[in-house]
Amino acid sequence: MTFVQVIDCRTQQVDALNSLMDDWVEATRGRRTATHSIVAKDRSDASHVVEIVEFPSYEEAMRNSHLPETDRIYRELVALCDGEPSFTDLDVVRDEQLNKALVKEFFDRVVNGRDMEALEELCAADYREHDPSLSSEPLDLQGAKEQNGELMDAFEPRVTLDRIVAEGDLVCVGIDFRGHHSREYRGIPATDREMTGTGHATFRCADGKIAESWWNWDEVGMLRQLGVLDT
Secondary structure, three states: EEEEEEEEEEEOOOOHHHHHHHHHHHHOOOOOOOEEEEEEEEEEEEEEEEEEEEEEEHHHHHHHHOOOOHHHHHHHHHHHHOOOOOEEEEOOOOOOOOOHHHHHHHHHHHOOOOOOOOOHHHEEEEEEEEEEOOOOOOOOHHHHHHHHHHHHHOOEEEEEEEEEEOOOOOOEEEOOOOOOOOOOOEOOOOOOEEEEEEEEEEEEEOEEEEEEEEEEEEEEHHHOOOOOOOO
16 A cells, blocks of 8 residues: 655755755665655745655555665754654555546547547547647547547557556556457558557646647558558
């Protein structure tokens, strides 16, 4: 279970505290178990600073706390603060990254479910799709529905996400796909062949919808499997 520790303190030396955190990151390189650290300053009280540190588990947090560098940094942290910092230990009971969930829903409904109308619900009205295998120019929402609809009808692809990473408003995914060429596609008669491949895509999310996407997948490999291109 993911574990989060919240360190709450007051200090007049925020810059020095930031430098101390840089020192800790460098000193514990290769041994620290923390996966994410945030230092935040209260907008209404500049002396009120909160640090949030995430660990894979409580046990990993305890292992991190036993590092000699962690003890040294803590003593220097106390010296910078106006009084003893307070600690809150939290077991994470829900961690829902909403942009990730939105992109997963896109693949479940639009790609694997072949519901092109779901694009209207999941994507912004001014959605733009960048996929050089479909068009040299960005596709708008209607163009994306038409071009991808043709692809879905021809191959009935099934996509598996082998990794998904989110930061800020961007979500990046690695994909494995497989399909069956059962209908004509761009003048290529149905070959009745199976095809597989890999690719990746990046999505930009805004206001709870997908605003833009960039695609890169192995179209050449697909055409070779169909016998259209020589190996």
